[in-house]
Amino acid sequence: MSCDFITVHVLLLCALVRAQQHLLPGSCSFELGSCGYTSDPESGSWSMNEEGHLISVESEFLQDYDEAVLVSPVLDHQDWSCVRLVYQITGKGSFQIHLRPDSDNFDYLLWSSSTASDSWLISSLDLRNSTEPIQILLTGRPERGFGNSVAIFEIHIVPGYCIECNFEEHHLCGYSNSWNPNVNWYVGGSMTREREDNQTNNRGHYMYVDSVYAKHFQEVAKFTSPMTTVPMSGCLSFFYHRDQEMGNIFSVFTRDQQGHYEDVWKPDVYITSGWTHVSVDIKAPRPLELVFEAAFNSARGGYVAIDDITFSPDFCHTDTEPTFDPSIANCDFDRGMCLYHQEREDSTGWRRVTVKANLYRIGDHTLGTGSFLLANAPSSSRPGYVGRLHGPLLPGNHRYCVRFFYLLHGSKSIDNALLLYIYDENNVAQEKVWTLGDSSRGVWTQMEITYMKPMTTKLVFVSICKNFWECGLIAIDDITVSLGDCRAHTDPLPTECDFEGGVCGFIQDKTEDKADWLRVRGHTPTSYTGPRGDHTTGVGHFLYIEASLMRPGHKARLLTSDLRGSSSTQCLVFFFHMYGSGTGILSVLLRDGETDRLLWRRRGEQSVSWMKAMVDYTCMNKHQIIFEAIRGPTLRSDIALDDISFKRGPCTDLTDVTPFSGSSEYFNEIEK
Numbered sequence: 067m068s069c070d071f072i073t074v075h076v077l078l079l080c081a082l083v084r085a086q087q088h089l090l091p092g093s094c095s096f097e098l099g100s101c102g103y104t105s106d107p108e109s110g111s112w113s114m115n116e117e118g119h120l121i122s123v124e125s126e127f128l129q130d131y132d133e134a135v136l137v138s139p140v141l142d143h144q145d146w147s148c149v150r151l152v153y154q155i156t157g158k159g160s161f162q163i164h165l166r167p168d169s170d171n172f173d174y175l176l177w178s179s180s181t182a183s184d185s186w187l188i189s190s191l192d193l194r195n196s197t198e199p200i201q202i203l204l205t206g207r208p209e210r211g212f213g214n215s216v217a218i219f220e221i222h223i224v225p226g227y228c229i230e231c232n233f234e235e236h237h238l239c240g241y242s243n244s245w246n247p248n249v250n251w252y253v254g255g256s257m258t259r260e261r262e263d264n265q266t267n268n269r270g271h272y273m274y275v276d277s278v279y280a281k282h283f284q285e286v287a288k289f290t291s292p293m294t295t296v297p298m299s300g301c302l303s304f305f306y307h308r309d310q311e312m313g314n315i316f317s318v319f320t321r322d323q324q325g326h327y328e329d330v331w332k333p334d335v336y337i338t339s340g341w342t343h344v345s346v347d348i349k350a351p352r353p354l355e356l357v358f359e360a361a362f363n364s365a366r367g368g369y370v371a372i373d374d375i376t377f378s379p380d381f382c383h384t385d386t387e388p389t390f391d392p393s394i395a396n397c398d399f400d401r402g403m404c405l406y407h408q409e410r411e412d413s414t415g416w417r418r419v420t421v422k423a424n425l426y427r428i429g430d431h432t433l434g435t436g437s438f439l440l441a442n443a444p445s446s447s448r449p450g451y452v453g454r455l456h457g458p459l460l461p462g463n464h465r466y467c468v469r470f471f472y473l474l475h476g477s478k479s480i481d482n483a484l485l486l487y488i489y490d491e492n493n494v495a496q497e498k499v500w501t502l503g504d505s506s507r508g509v510w511t512q513m514e515i516t517y518m519k520p521m522t523t524k525l526v527f528v529s530i531c532k533n534f535w536e537c538g539l540i541a542i543d544d545i546t547v548s549l550g551d552c553r554a555h556t557d558p559l560p561t562e563c564d565f566e567g568g569v570c571g572f573i574q575d576k577t578e579d580k581a582d583w584l585r586v587r588g589h590t591p592t593s594y595t596g597p598r599g600d601h602t603t604g605v606g607h608f609l610y611i612e613a614s615l616m617r618p619g620h621k622a623r624l625l626t627s628d629l630r631g632s633s634s635t636q637c638l639v640f641f642f643h644m645y646g647s648g649t650g651i652l653s654v655l656l657r658d659g660e661t662d663r664l665l666w667r668r669r670g671e672q673s674v675s676w677m678k679a680m681v682d683y684t685c686m687n688k689h690q691i692i693f694e695a696i697r698g699p700t701l702r703s704d705i706a707l708d709d710i711s712f713k714r715g716p717c718t719d720l721t722d723v724t725p726f727s728g729s730s731e732y733f734n735e736i737e738k
Contacts, residue, residue, distance in 0.1 A: 090223040092141045092149075092202060096121045102139035103204075109160035114204070122217035123206040125159070136218075138202040140168075146379075147193045148228040149202070150240060151221055155182045157214035163191065164203040169711060171629040171636060172560045173203055176295065186219055190228040190240035190292035217713040227298065229291045229356055229378045233271045240292040241273075248279045249362060251289040254371060272307075275360045277314060277367030284361050289372070291356040293323070299349040301382030302356070304375040305341045308333065309368040315361040316370045318346075319609075320354045324551045326465065330356070341373070345382040350549035392466060395457050395525065395547035400436040405458035406545075415453020415529055416441050429675035431471045431510040431543040431601075434641075438473075438543035441484070441529035457525035459491055460547070465518040467552040468525060468545070471510045471604070472502065475539035484540045486529040490521050502540075510543065510676075511604030514552040562711040564602040565609055570710075575623035581616045583609040583624045583695070583707070594703035595646030599728075601676040610706035613648070624693040624707070625657070631686040637715035638665075638681040638691060641708045644672040648700025655692040658685055662692065670698075676708065678718040 094101035096671055097118045105111040110131035112121050123134035140314030155161055160180040164173040177191045193200075222235075225456055231239035233253065243251045255271040275287040277677055308316055318330040331346045360370040397404035399418055420437045423429040430438040441453050460466060470486060484502040487495050499515050517523075525547075529540050544643045565569035574582045587607045590596030600608040642652055654666040664683045695705040 088225060090141075090143060090147055090225060092138050092143075092223045093221055095119060095220040096218070103136050106135035106137055106203075108135075109205075112136045120217055122215050124207060125157075125208040125210055125214040126212065130473035133162070133205050133207040136204040136206075137166075138204075140199045140201055142199050143193060143223075144195055144197060145225060146195045146227060147223050147225055148190055148230070148239075149193060149221065149223050150188065150190050150228070150235075150237060152186050152188055152219035152237060153179075154186050154217045154219070155179065155208075155215075156217070157182060157208065158211070159206065159208035159214050159216055161207070161216050162205040164205065164536060165193070166201040166203055166630075167196070168201075168323055169632050169634040170201040170587040170714065171632050171724065184419050186405075188237045188240045191227050192298070192542070193223075194296050225449055229294065229302075229375060230377055231291075231375050232385075233273055233373060239274075240261075242290050244288040244290065246287055247429075248281050249275055249277065249285045249287040249360070251275045251287055266588050272371050272373035273358075274369055274371035276369040277362035277365055280362040280365045280367055283363055284362075286359060286361045289358040291375075293353050293355045294350045295353065297351045298377070298379070299351070299381075300347070300377055300379040300601075301345055302330070302348045302375070302377055303345045303382070304342065305373045306333070307341050307371040307373075312369060312651045313363040314367040315359075317359050319357045319359060320348065320350070321357050322352060322354050322551065323554050326551065327357075347381045347383055351548075352554055376689040390464065390549075391462070392460060392547040392549055395460060395545065397545050398430075398432040398436065399438050400430070400432055400541060407456055409454040409456060415451060416455045416527075423673045423675040425674060427475065428473070428508065428510070428598075429673060431473075431676075432678070434673055434675040438541050441540045441542075447594070451531040451532075453529040455527040455529075455542075456489070457527075457545075459522050459524050462521045462523065464549055465551060466517065467548045467550055467554075468515045469512060469547075469552070470545040471512050471543045473510050473539075473541040473543070474502070474507050475541075483530060484542075487517065487526040487528060488517055488519060488523050489526045490519075490523055495526070496521075496523065500667060506599065506604070509599040510601075511580045511599070512602070521598050549561045559711075561713065562709075564709050565600075565607040566602065569609070571627045573625040573627065575625055578621065580620035581611060581622045581697070583693075584612055585609055590704050590706075592646075592701055592704060595649070597643040597645070597676060597706050601641045601643075608643075608706050608708040610643070610704055611695045611697065613646075613697050613701050613703035616703075618650075618697055618699050620697045621697045624698075626691045628688050628690060629685075631688055633684075633686055635682055635684050635715035637713040637717040638683065638710075639713060639717070640679055640693075640710040641676045642668070642672075642679055643676050643704075643706035643708075644668060644670070645674045646671060646698070646700075646702035646704055648698040648703040649705065650698030651694075651696040652705050653692075653694045654679075654681055655694060656683055656685060657690040657692055658687055665691075676706075682716050696704055 096114065099120065100114065110123060110133060112123050112134050113127065114121050119531065128134065153161060160178060162178040163176045165176050166173045177189060179189065204218065208214035208216055219598065230241060231241060251273050254274040270469060273289060314697040317332045319327045320330055321327050330348055331344060358372055394405060397406055416439050418437050419440045421429050430436040478655055484499040485498060488497045488499055489495055496519060499517055500513060528543060558567065564685050569585060585607055587600060587605065589598045590610060590612065595613065596610060597608065600606040644652060649671045651667065651669040653664060655662045656665055665683055666679060693707060697703050700703060
């Protein structure tokens with residue numbers, strides 16, 4: 067998130083003279099009160115400054131709390147809007163903003179910062195249009211110790227998008243200048259430069275950069291928008307005024323979180339007699355920022371000015387290619403081959419199979435009971451065979467993130483057993499982007515590849531069978547393709563937990579339990595029980611109960627933190643692993659007040675594979691979800707959990723929502 071450093075004195079001065087702008091409900095300068103914002107009674111309290119225009123939380127006044135949560139009034143913003151926040155973190159601490167939808171059990175993190183500063187900072191974040199009421203939560207977490215605090219100067223919620231700006235507001239809409247000792251972007255207007263604002267009969271403000279102090283060849287000045295926080299595509303418009311004189315270069319780029327630049331626009335003319343309007347289509351499927359860049363070759367390189375940056379969700383050019391959906395290349399093979407096909411129709415190199423899991427072979431990655439693609443099976447492959455699996459065509463000039471899972475069985479030699487190529491539309495190989503290296507066998511393992519080509523391309527998975535002794539079984543499943551770099555950082559949703567970064571706020575029950583859920587990676591220590599790896603990537607973390615540390619009938623309970631109630635149906639999705647001759651019972655319960663209600667149950671050995679479960683439930687009150695494992699009669703009773711998520715329901719796939727209804731005798735026997 068781009069930030070603009072502004073002193074308190076400048077803010078106070080500009081606040082008195084800035085142009086009036088339409089502010090939406092939820093905006094507040096904290097001069098006459100809190101504007102309906104209240105402190106959450108279950109956290110610490112925010113305090114108004116006695117002199118006004120400030121609300122803060124200080125570590126010495128938090129008492130027994132670790133944080134203070136400021137909750138907005140209920141907002142009904144059906145159109146797109148932008149939150150612009152002026153804040154300060156003093157000393158050590160952090161500041162977060164969450165969105166609370168009316169019909170959801172979770173609060174969603176929109177933005178966070180732990181950047182301390184001696185001056186005020188600006189941050190901007192987009193709020194998508196919504197048909198349901200929302201609330202904004204502002205959480206201050208100053209660390210324990212003297213002098214640590216978080217303060218808010220003002221909150222502005224304005225219609226439109228955060229990249230829009232007419233530069234009349236004192237904080238420049240969160241745009242920032244990349245400081246250069248010689249050339250920089252400055253605010254222009256009737257008080258500082260005798261150049262007309264582009265608006266008719268209005269001597270307002272604009273941004274400009276001048277070459278008068280340029281000392282070196284290619285002196286560069288960059289003016290950067292806030293980072294977009296939600297996907298957006300449409301028409302970017304702005305006005306510019308340019309005098310090239312002895313030479314300058316003016317252009318507009320986008321830059322993502324990985325630092326990748328993409329051209330957006332460059333002018334066709336060197337000199338403009340007045341303000342010139344520009345409209346260009348952009349697509350931001352991932353977080354991006356706009357960069358207005360001017361480069362000068364000498365002190366006589368002229369100037370560039372910009373003003374009135376606007377955005378529309380409608381494309382400005384009719385010939386613009388519609389937003390491309392790369393999910394056409396996704397496939398889990400459960401209902402067929404999707405848009406994938408073999409190079410020859412009579413080929414049997416790749417086969418879609420469903421395997422009943424056993425000790426030597428596990429099921430598919432998607433469900434544990436579904437289908438996947440298998441290559442190099444002895445019955446279908448011959449020595450020297452090459453099998454090519456072609457995917458659908460993908461447009462060029464896009465950066466793609468390709469993810470898939472692969473599984474290896476058998477042969478000791480795996481050189482070139484599986485490869486991934488990028489082909490063009492003429493079936494010419496452009497690049498080999500991945501080759502199977504040394505890998506664990508019998509575990510679904512995730513692979514990620516990022517690539518970008520100027521031409522239309524497609525994915526081609528290649529399996530090679532060198533000879534009878536080196537045809538190890540190769541399987542692939544769950545291919546997904548998305549726009550952007552695989553390395554691009556995305557904050558985990560509060561509704562999802564893969565246990566890679568911790569336990570996501572889950573709580574161990576210490577009151578009745580005789581054991582805990584353990585977070586581990588790799589295979590579990592007892593033979594013939596437990597998974598060989600996690601479900602998420604094959605090499606990550608999961609939770610499980612270690613039967614050797616428990617006695618028959620001992621329980622281990624894992625509880626979510628308190629979830630808000632909702633009138634909407636919720637869909638709980640998770641993966642479980644119950645393999646072993648002595649496997650006990652896994653249950654999911656809903657705790658509403660003092661009552662625990664059974665939602666789902668499995669008992670006994672289920673599969674050597676990870677299995678998918680989906681559970682519908684509705685609860686209008688504050689509640690918790692409990693995962694309860696009961697150890698079986700033998701040491702081969704490990705039970706594991708991974709990839710727990712909550713979705714707004716009802717569940718779309720009702721293959722596993724019915725609670726287990728077996729005999730109660732075995733249940734009573736285990737509980738003893």
